[in-house]
Amino acid sequence: MTERITKNMARNIYFGGGLFAILLFTGLTVDTVQKIPKLSHDDKITESVALGKKVWENNNCVGCHTIMGEGAYYAPELGNAFPRLAAGDEQAFKTYLAGWMAAQPLQTPNRRKMPQFNLTPEQVNNLADFLIWTSRVNNQEWPPNIKG
Amino acid sequence: MKYTSQMVAKPYFIFALILLAGEIVFGLGMGIQYLYGDFLFPAIPFNVMRMVHTNLLIVLLLFGFMGATYYLIPEESERELWSPLLAKITFWVFAAAGVATILGYLLVPYATLAESIANSFWPTMGREFLEQPTITKVGIVFVVLSYILNTTMTVIKGRKTTISVLLLTGLFGLAFFFLFAFYVPNNLVMDKFFWWFVVHLWVEATWELILGALLAFVLIKTTGVDREHIDKWLYLIIAMTLISGLAGTGHHFFYIGAPGYWLWIGSIASAAEPIPFFLMILFAFNMAKNRRIQHNNKIALTWAKGTAVVGFLGAGVWGFLHTLAPINYYTHGTQLTAAHGHLSFFGAYVMICFTMISYAMPILRGRPHGNGPKSQKVELTSFWMMVIGMIGLTLALTAAGIMQIEMQRLPDSAHALGFMETQAAIKTVYAVRLAFGVIVLAGLFTYFYSFFVKEAK
Numbered sequence: 001m002t003e004r005i006t007k008n009m010a011r012n013i014y015f016g017g018g019l020f021a022i023l024l025f026t027g028l029t030v031d032t033v034q035k036i037p038k039l040s041h042d043d044k045i046t047e048s049v050a051l052g053k054k055v056w057e058n059n060n061c062v063g064c065h066t067i068m069g070e071g072a073y074y075a076p077e078l079g080n081a082f083p084r085l086a087a088g089d090e091q092a093f094k095t096y097l098a099g100w101m102a103a104q105p106l107q108t109p110n111r112r113k114m115p116q117f118n119l120t121p122e123q124v125n126n127l128a129d130f131l132i133w134t135s136r137v138n139n140q141e142w143p144p145n146i147k148g
Numbered sequence: 149m150k151y152t153s154q155m156v157a158k159p160y161f162i163f164a165l166i167l168l169a170g171e172i173v174f175g176l177g178m179g180i181q182y183l184y185g186d187f188l189f190p191a192i193p194f195n196v197m198r199m200v201h202t203n204l205l206i207v208l209l210l211f212g213f214m215g216a217t218y219y220l221i222p223e224e225s226e227r228e229l230w231s232p233l234l235a236k237i238t239f240w241v242f243a244a245a246g247v248a249t250i251l252g253y254l255l256v257p258y259a260t261l262a263e264s265i266a267n268s269f270w271p272t273m274g275r276e277f278l279e280q281p282t283i284t285k286v287g288i289v290f291v292v293l294s295y296i297l298n299t300t301m302t303v304i305k306g307r308k309t310t311i312s313v314l315l316l317t318g319l320f321g322l323a324f325f326f327l328f329a330f331y332v333p334n335n336l337v338m339d340k341f342f343w344w345f346v347v348h349l350w351v352e353a354t355w356e357l358i359l360g361a362l363l364a365f366v367l368i369k370t371t372g373v374d375r376e377h378i379d380k381w382l383y384l385i386i387a388m389t390l391i392s393g394l395a396g397t398g399h400h401f402f403y404i405g406a407p408g409y410w411l412w413i414g415s416i417a418s419a420a421e422p423i424p425f426f427l428m429i430l431f432a433f434n435m436a437k438n439r440r441i442q443h444n445n446k447i448a449l450t451w452a453k454g455t456a457v458v459g460f461l462g463a464g465v466w467g468f469l470h471t472l473a474p475i476n477y478y479t480h481g482t483q484l485t486a487a488h489g490h491l492s493f494f495g496a497y498v499m500i501c502f503t504m505i506s507y508a509m510p511i512l513r514g515r516p517h518g519n520g521p522k523s524q525k526v527e528l529t530s531f532w533m534m535v536i537g538m539i540g541l542t543l544a545l546t547a548a549g550i551m552q553i554e555m556q557r558l559p560d561s562a563h564a565l566g567f568m569e570t571q572a573a574i575k576t577v578y579a580v581r582l583a584f585g586v587i588v589l590a591g592l593f594t595y596f597y598s599f600f601v602k603e604a605k
Contacts, residue, residue: 007376010383017387021394032341035407040337050334057274057332057497057581058262061194068404069481070340071276074182074194076567077481105190112185112571115193117259130336134197140411142403144478146561 003138018081039138052130066148068139072111077148082135084146094128151222153229158512159239160215161505165596167208167246168498171367172589174201179582183575184310192254199253199279204279205493207246213358214238217315219508220365223301225306230298238294245287249280271332275343278329285329292323311368315361315385321354329482336555337405344400351493353393354396356424359459359500360385361450366507367432370449372441381431385424392420399471403480418471422464425456425496432456445518447527448507455499458535461501466542478557484549492540494534502531502595509599520603527598533591540584540585548577 035040037083056062061078062071068079086093101124119127149155163167178197180187190195222229229235252261262273266283273279280288296319303312328345364378378580397415432453443449466488470479479485510518518524556570565573 003381003385005475007383010387014296014383014387014390018390021390023201025394025397028398028409032401032406032410033338036337036405040405042335045203045334049199052270053336053339057271060199060258060274060279062274062276063198063279064193066481067336068340071481072195072198073481073486074178074198075487079583085225085542106520110185112181113193114187115190117196119449134336137405139405140190140408140477141330142477142480144557145559145564147564147566148555 041133041136044133044136046129048126048129049133050130051123052126052128052133055119055127056130060119067086067134068137069142075114077135078131079082079134079139080143080146080148081133084148090132092130093132094125097128097131098124149516151228153224153232153235154508156232156235156239157508159236160218161405161501161509161512163239163243164208164211164215164501165505165592167204167211167446169589169592169596170250171201171204171208172585172592174198174204176582176585176589179578179585180579183582188353196253196258199258200250200278203253203279204250205220205498207242207318209355209493209497209501210292211242212497212504213355213362214242216362216501216504216508217295217299217319219504219512220315221302221312224307224309224312224365225302227302228308230301230305234294234298236299238291241287242291245284245291246334249284252281253279259340262518270328270330275332275339276349278343282330285318289323292319292326294324296320301437302603304588310382311361311364313337314357314364314382314470318354318357318361321357322350325349325354340404341406344397349394350396351479351497352396352421353389355414355497356393357386359455359496360389360424360428362500362504363428363432363455366448366452366503367435367595369507370441370443370452371435373438373445378435381427381434385427385431388420388424388427392417392423395538396421399473399476402476406460411515415471415473419468421471422460422468425460425464428456429460430578443518445507445510445524447524447531448518450528450531451499451503451506454531454535455495455503458491458495458499461539462488462493462495462497464581465548466491469546472524478553479549482549482552482557483545487542487545487549490545491538494538519598520601522603523598523601526601527595530591531596533594534588537584537586537588537591541581541588544577544581544584548574548581551577 064072064075066073066077067076069077082088082093085096098121101117104116162327174197177188177192178194178201179195181194218229218235261267261281264281265274267281270282270286272282301317303316305397314486325345328342333339360382365374368375383420395413395417397419399507401414406463436453438447470476470484470488551574552570555565555573556567557564
């Protein structure tokens with residue numbers, strides 16, 4: 001096959017194809033950036049949700065958990081923690097999360113361990129708001145079932 | 149060695165190999181925690197181990213690429229490196245910053261690092277693979293800029309070849325896309341979308357250009373095949389890389405809140421992503437078949453062919469396994485992703501570093517025809533130990549992923565097992581994975597030993 005292709009042809013495929021790919025990808029990026037606010041309910045990002053995202057980041061939660069399927073595979077998916085653990089009841093979720101965070105690390109021998117992060121009640125509340133917001137993102141109905 | 153400034157590559161290669169040993173050790177540590185959750189807890193929790201494991205990988209590959217570049221660019225440009233001194237300074241700055249960051253991870257709670265001055269001024273931490281404090285990220289930018297400056301000046305002042313221009317293109321792309329690491333919006337979806345501009349567009353676009361250039365260089369040197377012929381292949385490979393790889397980023401946008409059209413675009417474009425890797429196999433074996441010289445450094449050519457094959461398996465085959473949206477719906481975020489990640493990083497990027505080191509190190513140590521036969525035999529053993537170890541580890545993770553999907557994802561909500569129950573059910577497979585990981589580390593130590601084998605006179 002390659003005998004019929006000259007170096008110049010190959011170079012033209014590279015420049016032409018590469019330029020086409022860059023333009024296509026840039027165009028789609030511009031469109032996506034315009035659509036994300038509506039798909040993710042950007043207007044619902046309160047100060048507490050934003051602070052909750054910082055709590056999530058500053059404690060490297062993604063080092064063990066996945067969120068919308070991305071992260072580490074050592075601990076459960078948390079993008080749908082709100083419907084899974086509290087069936088969509090915000091107050092129940094916040095109570096559950098506060099209790100869960102305070103109880104870490106669980107003493108079961110050789111169970112995978114979650115560290116004690118010493119979060120303030122305020123930080124736990126922010127984290128809960130962030131996870132509630134995340135669970136409402138329109139992400140093509142993923143995960144397949146409630147187990148994450 | 150034709151140019152004395154190529155010597156600056158040596159510390160880069162040695163340090164990359166030391167970091168690789170560290171990376172594997174922390175990988176084994178995690179493998180043990182998968183079986184015994186109390187192992188090293190709370191001294192080094194899983195998230196810290198993982199951060200050290202993945203960050204060491206990224207840093208060691210950058211050291212490998214830099215060493216490879218400093219070796220290759222003088223020869224391609226037919227002149228000394230623009231500034232060997234700058235390359236030496238860059239080495240020490242990068243090494244010191246890298247070690248300090250890893251020690252920070254291990255000795256200071258992550259939240260404390262996150263509250264440090266530079267990071268609270270411009271927070272960028274806490275995202276997968278980009279966990280580094282902002283100050284380290286700024287340091288990486290300076291290191292990469294100095295690397296690019298040195299390479300560009302050498303190329304500009306010397307002979308320009310397809311290989312050197314391609315390598316530079318890859319470097320500029322690497323630098324440009326890293327800038328997205330500094331963009332952390334409050335909207336998680338937007339954050340994830342641009343996070344992939346660093347992660348995907350590094351490993352599935354710009355780094356592939358670097359990989360192509362390094363592979364072509366070693367093939368020219370060990371087979372003596374005509375440059376015209378090699379250039380044609382290179383252009384075809386990188387054309388396919390960009391055509392499939394850019395829009396292929398879409399296979400990460402399926403289920404993170406991006407528009408639905410990515411399901412189609414990501415599936416179609418990324419289904420073509422194995423093509424450049426397949427072309428690399430044809431390329432490597434074709435060049436080896438049409439070789440014009442019998443280079444005594446046979447093991448370097450073995451690594452080059454191995455890179456093409458294992459890179460194709462890991463990135464091409466294991467990537468394609470779960471790249472189509474309807475399949476990815478069930479595989480997204482399972483051990484199958486980990487399986488693909490391990491074999492593709494090893495096959496494509498760790499192995500190209502071995503290829504370059506295997507070719508260049510003997511020359512830098514005063515053996516222009518490669519190491520002696522005894523040493524090459526030891527190295528060949530290490531090659532197979534690492535390759536078999538990594539493939540075995542990948543197969544184990546693949547089995548774990550399939551079991552996870554069967555138990556946790558396929559049944560409806562009422563019948564599916566929960567995450568922790570599923571993990572408990574696949575523990576045996578994680579033990580197998582760990583055993584293969586031990587073989588990889590033993591292989592690396594065997595590789596180290598090959599440097600010290602004494603040849604009979």
